[in-house]
Amino acid sequence: MGKLLDLKRLMSVPKERNRRRRQRQIRARNGSIDSVAKRKGSLCQQVANSDGERRTRYSGPNLPEDIWCHIHSLMPFKDAARAACVSHAFRRSWQHRPNLIFCIGTLGLDFINKIDRIIKNHSGIGIKSLQLEYDTFCNARRSASISYHLNNWLQIAVTPWIEELILTLSLSSYNVDYNFPCSLLSDGRGSSLRHLYLGSCFFHPTVNLELRNLTRLHLVTVHITGDEFGCLLSNSYALERLELKYCYGIICLKIPCLLQRLSHLEVFECRMLQAIENKAPNLCSFDLGARQMVDTPMLPSKFFYLKCLTIDLAWRLSPAYDYFSLISFLDASPSLETFCLEISQDRMENELIIGDMSHMRQMLEHRHDNLQSVEIIGFCYTKSLIELTCHILDNTTSLKHLKLDTTRDVFSCSTGKHDKCFHMGKDMLTEAKKAVLAIETYIEPKVPSTVMLNVVKPCNRCHVAES
Numbered sequence: 001m002g003k004l005l006d007l008k009r010l011m012s013v014p015k016e017r018n019r020r021r022r023q024r025q026i027r028a029r030n031g032s033i034d035s036v037a038k039r040k041g042s043l044c045q046q047v048a049n050s051d052g053e054r055r056t057r058y059s060g061p062n063l064p065e066d067i068w069c070h071i072h073s074l075m076p077f078k079d080a081a082r083a084a085c086v087s088h089a090f091r092r093s094w095q096h097r098p099n100l101i102f103c104i105g106t107l108g109l110d111f112i113n114k115i116d117r118i119i120k121n122h123s124g125i126g127i128k129s130l131q132l133e134y135d136t137f138c139n140a141r142r143s144a145s146i147s148y149h150l151n152n153w154l155q156i157a158v159t160p161w162i163e164e165l166i167l168t169l170s171l172s173s174y175n176v177d178y179n180f181p182c183s184l185l186s187d188g189r190g191s192s193l194r195h196l197y198l199g200s201c202f203f204h205p206t207v208n209l210e211l212r213n214l215t216r217l218h219l220v221t222v223h224i225t226g227d228e229f230g231c232l233l234s235n236s237y238a239l240e241r242l243e244l245k246y247c248y249g250i251i252c253l254k255i256p257c258l259l260q261r262l263s264h265l266e267v268f269e270c271r272m273l274q275a276i277e278n279k280a281p282n283l284c285s286f287d288l289g290a291r292q293m294v295d296t297p298m299l300p301s302k303f304f305y306l307k308c309l310t311i312d313l314a315w316r317l318s319p320a321y322d323y324f325s326l327i328s329f330l331d332a333s334p335s336l337e338t339f340c341l342e343i344s345q346d347r348m349e350n351e352l353i354i355g356d357m358s359h360m361r362q363m364l365e366h367r368h369d370n371l372q373s374v375e376i377i378g379f380c381y382t383k384s385l386i387e388l389t390c391h392i393l394d395n396t397t398s399l400k401h402l403k404l405d406t407t408r409d410v411f412s413c414s415t416g417k418h419d420k421c422f423h424m425g426k427d428m429l430t431e432a433k434k435a436v437l438a439i440e441t442y443i444e445p446k447v448p449s450t451v452m453l454n455v456v457k458p459c460n461r462c463h464v465a466e467s
Contacts (some may be wrong), residue, residue: 001259002228010180025171036158038061054182060280072378080097085138085320088317090443091099096458098122098126098128098129099127099128099129100119100122100127100128100129100130100131100157100417101131101133102115102131102132102133102135102459103133104134104135109244111360112149115149115153116149116152116153119153119156119157120156122156122157123156126161126162126392127156127157127159127161127162128161128162128163128164129162129163129164129165129166130153130157130162130165130166131164131166131168132150132153132167132168133166133168133170133424134150134168134169135170136144142190146178147177147178147179150167150178151181154167154181154184155181155184157378158184158185158189158190159189160188160189160191160192161192162189162190162192162193163192163193163195164193164194164195164196165193165195165196165197166195166197167180167197167198167201168197168220169197169199169200169201170199170200170201175222175389177202178200178201178202179202179203179204180198180201180202180203182203182204182205182206182207182209183326185205185210185211186207186209186210187210188210189210190209190210190211190214191210191211191212191213192212192213193213193214194214194215194216194255195214195215195216195218196211196214196217196218197216197218197220198217198218198220198222199219199221199222200220200221200222201222201223201258202222202223202224203219203222203224203228203232204223204224204225204228205231205232206228206231207231208231208234208235209231209232209234209235210235211232211235211236211246212235212236212237212238213238214236214238214239214240215238215240215241215244216240216241217232217236217243218239218240218243218245219243219244219245219247220245220246220247220428221247221301222242222247223247223248223249224247224249224250225249225250225251226249226250226251226252226253226254227337229250229253229254230254230256230277233255233256233258233259234256234258236259237258237259237260238261239259239261239262240261240262240263240264241262241263241264242255242262242264242265242266243266243267243268244266244267244268244270245266245267245268245269245270246268246269246270247270247272248270248272250270250272250273251266251272251273251274251275252273252274252275252277253267253270253273253275253276253277254277254278254279254448255276255277255278255279255283256260256278256279256280257279257280257281260280260281260282261282262280262282262283263282263283263284263285264284264285264286264287265278265283265285265286265287266284266286266287266288266289267282267287267288267289268288268289268290268312269289270290271290273290277309278302278303281305282305283303283305283306284305284306284307284308284311285306285307285308285309286303286306286308286309286310287310287311287312287439288309288310288311288312288452289311289312289313292315292414293313293321301331302332302333302334303333303335303336304334304335304367305335306333306335306336307322307335307336307337307338308336308337308338308340309329309333309336309338309339309340310340310341310342311326311329311340311341311342312342313342313343313344316466321339321384322383322384323343323382323384323385323386323387323388324361324387324388325384326341327363327366327391327402330366330371330392331366332367334370334415335370336368336370336371337370337371337372337373338371338372338373338374339371339373339374339392340374340375340376340377341375341376341377342377342378343376343377343379343380343385344377360383360386360387360390361379361387361391362387362391362394363395364392364394364395366391366395367395367396368392368395368396368398369396369397370398371392371396371398371399372398372399372400372401373399373400373401373402374392374396374399374401374403375401375402375403375405376389376403376404376405377405377409378405378406378408378409379404379405379406379435379439380406380431380435380436381431381434381435381437386438386442386443388400389404389442389443390442390443390446393443393446393447393448393451394446399450399451400450400451400452401451401452401454402447402453402454403454403455403456404435404439404443404453404454404455404456405433405435405456406432406435406455406456406457406458407424407456407457407458408428422425424458429458432457432458436455436457439455
């Protein structure tokens with residue numbers, strides 16, 4: 001009997017050891033959790049559920065609410081949303097998040113009330129970034145209503161703490177007749193604004209606005225005159241990037257010398273524009289796009305530090321357009337290194353007759369000694385464009401690369417990104433072949449050995465069936 005008892009005790013030893021080992025593991029696990037909770041203060045708390053299991057709940061340290069809001073505002077949008085789902089403190093700060101985006105489609109009373117409530121909750125707290133996008137096409141009959149609400153929302157949002165304001169009223173035949181309240185940006189309320197984007201509205205400043213920290217300005221389909229635009233720029237000393245698109249009220253664009261930091265200027269489809277006067281000393285990048293530009297809009301001013309110039313005329317210009325006039329831009333940019341011209345012209349009034357070298361214009365006294373790279377996309381066989389290209393070759397000793405694209409930059413299989421080139425119609429192929437012939441006749445003989453010439457032609461493999 002004694003031996004039997006000893007045998008039972010020996011058999012129970014492994015079970016007892018396993019039980020003790022499990023207890024030590026549980027204590028160690030609980031101890032590590034408790035230590036984490038102690039290290040994080042009240043951020044982690046041990047709670048027990050109905051099954052007796054211990055779990056950790058994150059309640060957050062006892063910090064002032066404004067500090068929680070500040071920490072939350074520094075998070076990316078998705079991370080901030082996740083944090084609000086697991087933390088009561090972050091959930092409260094989520095209601096006062098300083099970056100707001102509203103995309104307004106069909107205008108409804110419930111939706112308006114929600115926006116009202118959200119923006120009013122930020123009154124006195126401060127909004128850093130406000131983006132309002134309004135679909136005018138869906139709300140053609142509610143222009144008066146949205147103007148009233150926009151004014152109320154901007155009145156609350158535009159404070160000395162706001163850094164970004166984006167107001168976009170979608171383009172359609174039912175554009176909202178909305179006047180942006182310029183007075184909101186005076187008396188120091190726009191002093192912290194760094195990015196201002198206005199789309200499809202009237203903007204008529206009559207006094208100098210206090211925008212001393214503004215670095216980016218975008219105006220798209222904005223009704224503003226040249227003098228009013230001058231008021232807008234009068235105190236924008238920190239401006240670095242300026243973009244104007246479809247602003248038809250500007251006839252003469254004047255860039256003052258006080259814009260010492262302005263490095264990029266983009267002007268696109270400002271149809272009434274007749275002249276550009278630049279006095280910003282450090283402008284290094286300039287993009288110009290136009291559809292019906294008969295005369296080159298340039299005053300006798302200089303872009304002394306301009307290194308990159310892009311002119312986009314890919315909007316089917318008049319057949320009589322004189323590309324040779326673009327030399328004035330090259331003359332005004334003594335430091336220019338890169339020049340890109342994008343054009344699209346189906347009909348040419350001054351069609352070049354192959355073999356006729358008579359009356360080819362030259363301006364040998366104009367030098368461009370820093371120009372290194374030239375690209376012409378949509379190269380055609382019009383005489384004035386041939387003259388411009390020959391002028392660049394004759395007067396640029398620093399040129400290293402010349403690219404002439406006769407395909408209008410269509411998708412090509414030669415890049416390796418596409419299995420087949422983009423479709424080119426029969427007329428387009430005919431024009432491209434004539435352009436290649438003009439290049440071989442007039443351009444190639446002038447290209448020195450130090451210049452790499454790249455002529456982009458229609459692909460013989462993909463376009464053989466289309467010709």
